[in-house]
Amino acid sequence: MAAAGLAVLGLGVYLFIEVRSAPASPQLASAKPPPSTATGPDEPAAAPPADAMAAKPVKPPPDHQKARPPVEPETAPPRTPEEMQKADPNNDSLMDEANRAYDKQEFEEARSIAGRILAKDPANVRMLRIMVSAACVEVDKDEAVRWLGKLPPGDQAAMKTRCTRYGVTFPDAK
Numbered sequence: 001m002a003a004a005g006l007a008v009l010g011l012g013v014y015l016f017i018e019v020r021s022a023p024a025s026p027q028l029a030s031a032k033p034p035p036s037t038a039t040g041p042d043e044p045a046a047a048p049p050a051d052a053m054a055a056k057p058v059k060p061p062p063d064h065q066k067a068r069p070p071v072e073p074e075t076a077p078p079r080t081p082e083e084m085q086k087a088d089p090n091n092d093s094l095m096d097e098a099n100r101a102y103d104k105q106e107f108e109e110a111r112s113i114a115g116r117i118l119a120k121d122p123a124n125v126r127m128l129r130i131m132v133s134a135a136c137v138e139v140d141k142d143e144a145v146r147w148l149g150k151l152p153p154g155d156q157a158a159m160k161t162r163c164t165r166y167g168v169t170f171p172d173a174k
Contacts, residue, residue, distance in 0.1 A: 091120075091124075094113060094117060095117060095127060098110050098117070099126075101113060102130055102134060107138055110134050111130070111134045111135075114127040114128075114134075115131070122150070123150075125151065125152065125155055128150050128151050128155070129151065129159060131147040132144050132151065132159045133159065135168075136163035136166045136168040139167060139168060141168050144159075144163060144168055144170075145170065148170065
């Protein structure tokens with residue numbers, strides 16, 4: 001143990017001497033200190049020459065690093081559901097719009113959009129779920145029952161569980 005301690009101490013002394021004897025960096029070692037302009041210990045040092053105070057020119061950043069103006073949001077008017085449906089025959093964007101309305105608790109809007117999609121695609125499970133769920137949140141049991149029966153059995157079970165949270169229960173079919 002003592003031998004290891006001596007080895008560490010010796011290594012520490014060696015490194016200390018090496019660091020102290022080597023210059024900090026090649027640039028600093030070759031730089032000459034500015035000449036002293038003080039004439040004595042009681043006299044203040046003179047101001048450095050004007051060229052030493054001059055600002056060094058700053059290189060501008062490359063083009064890819066230059067600040068770009070912020071991107072302005074599109075100012076196009078919002079599209080109507082009919083325009084969205086023409087642009088998106090699979091109704092993905094329109095269904096997303098219905099989901100966003102539901103998430104914002106705009107249930108009437110969500111049901112309106114989902115109803116338009118269901119008029120053309122009555123088996124659309126995603127929109128049927130919105131219809132059932134929105135009806136349950138609004139505690140409209142008759143409307144919820146109307147749409148619940150159109151869902152597949154697995155989705156019916158999930159919707160019954162969700163609706164129970166809002167106080168809407170369904171009789172179990174036997």
